[in-house]
Amino acid sequence: MARRRGFGELERRTGPTGPSYRARYAMPDGSRHSRNFRTKMDAEAWLARERSLIDRDEWTPPKSRKVAEARREREQAISTVQKYAERYVAERGLRPTTVRGYEALLATRILPYFGAMPLRDVTLSEIKTWRRSLDPKTASSNAAAYRLLRSILQAAEEEELIDRAPPKIRGASSAPVKQEVIPATFDEITAIVDEMPERLKLLIVLAAFVGLREGELLELRRSDVDGVTGRINVARKVDKDANPAVRGACPECGRHISTPKTRSGIRTVHVPPPFLPMLQSHLLEHAAEGPRGLLFPGDRTDHMSARYLMDRYRPAREKAGRPDLTIHHLRHTALTIAGQHGATGAELQARAGHASQAAMAIYQHATLDRDKALAEKIGDTYAKWASNRSEQA
Template sequence: MHKFGSVVYRADRKSYRAKYTYHGEVITKTFKDRLSAQAWLNSERSRVEADKAGIQQWSSPAERKREETAIERRRTLFCDYVMDEFAPTWLNYAADGSELATGSKRKHREYLSHLSQAFFWKYPLTGITTEDINRWLADLDNFGGATPRKKTFQLLKAVYAKAVAEGAVPKSPVTMKAPAVPKSRQAQIPPATAEELQNIYAAMPKTTRIAVWLGAILDLRIGEVVSLQVQDWNSKTQTLRVCHSADANGGMKDTKTATSNTTQPVPPQLGKLIDEACNGKQPTDFIVTCADGTHITPNRLRDHFNEAKINAGRPDLHFHTLRATSITAAVNTGATLRDTMQWGRHADAQTSIERYQRASGSERMREIANGIEDTLMGHEPTVAELEAEIAATKKRLADLESQLDALRHQNK
């Protein structure tokens, strides 16, 4: 019988390498002893002979390993893959590797709980179909609301994205769009105007009124506002470090997300107010306090704000609306979507996109509508518009005359 393959001792590695060539492929495998290497080579020869005889098609060891892995994956249950391969990381860490805040971890556990109640939870990972997912999504009662439904769907989509990337499934059955979430009533509240903010500020107690500008200018959440300490303010660099939030009882905790933990630049007028609020205090004292200087809770500060907003004629406002007010003002100054994402400190880019579109959409559409009307219908100027245009023209004329005088003087 013709010799099949070879077994070579490799002194440098103190091992035996079995080797043979078939269909143009060089197949090798390393063993600790010659006997095992020869046994493997004999089994491979049997496969090659079976292929030549037309009994069983030959495939390389690497291809056989992939087939075995695929068969094993087909046996993997969806629940086992989620709990063993996906959940341990997803429950505790964000996409950038940073650890999730306590509140975010709690929400992730909630969404995982919703997913674990799906009827296909114990189906094979490769056996779940698009029809199964559509049937699961059709029952809103499974989730307790539109938002948990969307978040749980996004969790399912992420699970299958990982499974596809790892080769655990050939393709994802999650082919539909994420379920829509109706806009919350709070999201539809118009942002506060500058005059309204001034009125609210004036109506609040002296020790808490600065919170209005911390929310409306720096885009801070109420929990972040009550957690600001004197040591977080740097008067030399005019920056404010945002590194804590408040729990339900007013105690200190991490910010809502890792992206919320940042250092915000502070404009000059607000900087003076912060200086005044910090005057005479110790580094660990809080910037916003009760009237007696003690730590104020989010609920107590919210009470102050709610009373003042009624006096300002905006009973519909929430303290959180100040964040939308800040984004709107930023867009009106020319902030781009990228700027908005950074300023808003949103962990979810979609939140920034929605905020940006809300802030820029209505006013921009009005500008476009006014421009079209002026082009097609003409425009009858008002007295105020004419006076403003005359003043601008006079100023421009004065500038031109000044330049002309200077030029004549040089030519003399």
């Protein structure tokens, strides 16, 4: 039974867990507000606080106060750049390698300056001061750190934790190119292939003439390759330096296997015809057995390590006089060769597995038939070069 008081009323209730008290009151506008308590003392104290708020003209509906209080607690929990940045990285479903990269940028560049700073205090002026404090010798990492900081602040704006992210600083997201990549010549590629172990010669060819990434090459399997047509389906890659404990790790070797970053990374490309005998020989002699067998297995038929590859590639490129040429530069070489043989922008995008807004508008023109024809043109040029080289020798 409810018992009336000077302000509000109390009602004692009996339930499975024992007695409880319901405190309630009405406002002049007819709205009614109530709350349940375990003890009578707590219920009376609540009514007293509500009455005090009304007397001081500070009263707002209890439900709206509860929402505001929850938001204040949430803001307090992520009030600083460090707290919010940690949640930002943890909740976005990022790839393991991306998480590692972000954590490194936070630890070495962003948090030493902004870590304890409240989100709302990160202004354009503070960001400019921070950028001036960074080592100019690490321009690429500085630009990556700025992009990450801006993404964090934009996410905070979307969650209404800050009113507005500071304006973008023109040019801060990119770094000047330190050195232009010089594509390898046929002579240089041939010299490298000649110096590589038999089991790795095809890897260099696929990097330098087809344009596959290192991670894509190390995850290629027999079922991805047609030895007759030279057709290669690219659908997966090995993530270098990923934590082997994360979901998606290879059960045999522990390395993390994932799909390419974008839908365009999943693609079909063709090996130039002059290299089909090498591909077929490799499938017979060096690929692991079975449809799931790796094209370039390690010593135990599991994934080859990047270190194992580089220990053999490094002296080969030195012998060819190109100590600057990385595996990724071989991919750059492949795309340069494709461009020299008439590949359109869309065809280069398709062959490389890149995606951009501009490329997507014409992407439908890059068909498999055109990629095969492009591979044949590259093959014809290589065959003529090889024939002339043989005659001169």
